[in-house]
Amino acid sequence: MTTTAQLSYPETDRTPALLRLGMLAGPLYVLVGLLEVLFRSGFDIRRHALSLMSNGGLGWIQIASFICSGVLVIVGAIGLRRAIYPGRGGTAGPILLAIHGLGLIGAGIFVADPMDGFPPGTPPGPPAAMSWHGPLHFMAGGIGFFGLIGATLVFAYLCFRQRESGWAVASLLTGLFFFGAFAAIASGTRHPAINLGFTAAVVVSWVWLTALFAKVRSELSEP
Numbered sequence: 001m002t003t004t005a006q007l008s009y010p011e012t013d014r015t016p017a018l019l020r021l022g023m024l025a026g027p028l029y030v031l032v033g034l035l036e037v038l039f040r041s042g043f044d045i046r047r048h049a050l051s052l053m054s055n056g057g058l059g060w061i062q063i064a065s066f067i068c069s070g071v072l073v074i075v076g077a078i079g080l081r082r083a084i085y086p087g088r089g090g091t092a093g094p095i096l097l098a099i100h101g102l103g104l105i106g107a108g109i110f111v112a113d114p115m116d117g118f119p120p121g122t123p124p125g126p127p128a129a130m131s132w133h134g135p136l137h138f139m140a141g142g143i144g145f146f147g148l149i150g151a152t153l154v155f156a157y158l159c160f161r162q163r164e165s166g167w168a169v170a171s172l173l174t175g176l177f178f179f180g181a182f183a184a185i186a187s188g189t190r191h192p193a194i195n196l197g198f199t200a201a202v203v204v205s206w207v208w209l210t211a212l213f214a215k216v217r218s219e220l221s222e223p
Contacts, residue, residue: 015082019217022076025069025101026206032065042120045199046192049185051112051137056119059111066108070144073101076213083216084158093158096151097209103144110136145182148205149175155212167215174208177201 036053037045043053053062074097081094113134114122127134152175159167181201184194 015079016217016220018075018079019083019213021072022079022213023210023217025072025076026210028072029065029069030203030206032061036062042118046195047116048118049112051107051141052114052118054111055114063108063111066104070101070104070108073104074098077101080216083220093151093154096147096154099147100144100151103140103147106140107137107144110140112137149179152208170208174204178205
């Protein structure tokens with residue numbers, strides 16, 4: 001991948017710092033989510049989406065996780081845009097990742113409706129009536145997810161052009177896995193395997209994104 005190794009940047013350039021901040025998004029999101037899965041009463045990862053934890057007395061934790069992770073993704077995307085030589089991948093990839101970050105922020109601002117027994121005391125099944133912010137949550141999340149999927153495909157193409165076949169394949173498989181898992185859960189089919197599969201896809205996508213920021217950061221000349 002063509003980075004600042006081929007460009008001339010001043011020593012005061014903040015691109016490495018932006019990429020380091022982007023690298024924090026995935027670990028933050030996954031760690032907070034894991035702790036909530038383990039300790040939030042009534043939550044079952046086999047039945048409940050992580051978004052539901054934005055509800056209840058501790059809902060602010062998940063809301064903050066969505067927003068902070070989204071901001072960090074956008075910061076990292078800015079770092080990628082500064083580091084990668086302008087071109088098809090150098091422009092489109094970071095823009096799509098920034099859209100993903102905006103989707104995370106939107107998912108935090110617009111809280112999902114309680115459902116399926118969570119938080120405890122909520123009736124089983126879907127909500128009897130949707131709030132005004134419930135559909136906006138799914139809309140923001142969906143836009144962000146398609147931004148992520150598009151970014152994986154763009155970087156797969158960019159890495160293929162640079163003859164980095166391992167990265168190209170990893171990016172492509174990450175995008176296809178996430179798309180399949182998202183399509184399955186968006187279908188409305190309720191099955192533990194679908195929920196767990198989507199959770200796995202989210203974790204894999206964060207691993208890919210963190211590794212991407214780290215890869216580009218490692219290719220930069222030390223400031």
